Amino acid sequence: MARTAEHRLPARRRRRLTVALAVLLTAGTAGAGTVAWNARSGSHEAAPEQPVRVHTTKVARADLSTSRTLPGTLGYGLPHTLKGSGAGIVTRLPAPGATTVRGKPLYWVDDRPVPVLLGDTPFFRALDKPGLRGHDVTVLAGNLRALGYDTGNTGEPAAGRSSRHEAQGDEFTPALSDALRRWQRDTGQKATGTLTPGQAVVLPRPVRVNTVTAALGDPVAGELLTYTSTATSVSVTVDATDVGGVRTGQAVTVTLPDDRRIPATVTAVSRVVQGGSADEQQAQTGPATVAVTVTPLRPADVKALDSASVQVLFTSTERKGVLTVPVTALVALREGGYAVQRPGGALAAVETGMFSDGLVEISGPGVSEGMTVVTAS
Structure with a gap:
């Protein structure tokens, strides 16, 4: 014997149908005892029966994605400490918020400017004798050229540099x-043509x-200030078990305190796991976490903010143009799996895919x- 549409419904759906029928029967019984007077004919007319309302929806194509929102802090990133070197007394210091410029002084020692140069090797020795070679010399030569000074040939041409030259420097x-010497004279330094640490x-x-951590009159050989990046970024703490879904270059959305949503990208994922050790777990300090840095695509979007609490939306999986219905349209079959029901009662078996924001991907x-x-609603 063929199974009827009602028999094929799950118990939950049958219960909903039974309740609806009970309401209908009750209404029908009340209707049989209730009459409407027709003044024109003088006859009695039975009130019409009200059909059971069925909620329907249409199968639609949509883009689905799995996402999570995590709190973050907008700022300039983690601060780093700058220590002075050499001898002397600090006589001028920069103001918080100031930005450095290549060749311009950052602070003053014994009333002499200490300019900023860019590079990866500090000046650790006196550069005062021809023939000295090293990466500190490379830093000096590169900065002077960038500032417009002719340094002559300080090593092999860039195109022909050997690995030996790269190891030794300029x-x-x-x-x-x-x-x-020319640069020193132009910037108010003592024009010696030599350079010493500090x-x-x-x-x-x-x-x-x-x-600024130092005070005027302090010895220069100590902590002077802390510095950060010049670009604002968002620091986000992600559970170490979830960081696998976060990658450098991933597009994210940042919600600002005024509810504006701005595009951003993941620019750094720390390789260091914080917390999660046995001692920390005993102290109940929380799970192991990883620091993630997110940078807005348009700096102008956060130009007016130095710091703020924000929300960061990470999208990890995305399905575009798939057939979807509300989750409430799924019918759980007694024999397993799911179906959708047509208004006439017929069921169509479906395969489910991604669930997102109350929708489910279906196929069949x-x-x-x-x-x-x-x-259901």
């Missing part, structure tokens, strides 16, 4: 010494002064875009 030549500070890139030979199906 050479401190008389021409480089002359270029150094006469210039080397930073990896232009930076922003975060806090009996479903198509625009098809009307029954939903």
Whole structure:
């Protein structure tokens, strides 16, 4: 014997149908005892029966994605400490929020400017003798050239540099010494043509002064200030078990305190796991986490903010143009799996895919875009 549509419904759906029928029967019984008087004919008319309302929806194509929103802090990233070197007394210091410029002074020692140069090797020795070779010489020569000074040939041409030259660095030549002397004279330094530690500070890139920790009159050989990146970014803490879904270059959305949503991208995922050790777990300090840095695509979007609490939306999986219905349109079959129900009661078996925001991806030979199906609400 063929199974009726009602028998094929799950118990939950049958219960809903039974309740609806009970309401209908009750209404019908009340209707039989209730009459409407027709003044024109003087006869009695039975009130019409009200049909059971069925909620329906249509199968539609949509883009689905799995996402999560995590709290973040907008700022300039983690601060780094700058220590002075050499001898002397600090006589001038920058203001918090100031940004560094190549060749311009950052602070003053004994009333002499200490300019900023960019590079990856600090000045750790006196550059005062021709023939000295090293990466500190490379930093000096590269900065003077960037500032417009002719340094002559301080090493092999860039195109022909050997691995040996790369390991040894540039050479401190008389021409480089002359270029150094000209720069010193032009910037108010003592024009010696030599450079000793403490006469210039080397930073990896232009930076922003975060806090000033030294005071005027302090010895220069100590902590002077902290600095950060010049670009605002968002710091997000992600559980170590979930960080696998976060990658550098991933597009994210940041919601600002005024509810504006701005595009951003993941620019760094730390390789260091914080917390999660046995001692920390005993102290109940929380799970192991990883620091993630997110940078807005348009700096102008956050130009007016120095710091703020924000929300970051990470989208990890995306399905475009798939057939979807509300989750409430799914019918759980007694024999397993799911189906959708047509208004007439017929069921069409479906395969489910991604669930997102109350929708579910479906597929199957009996479903198509625009098809009307029954939903619970």
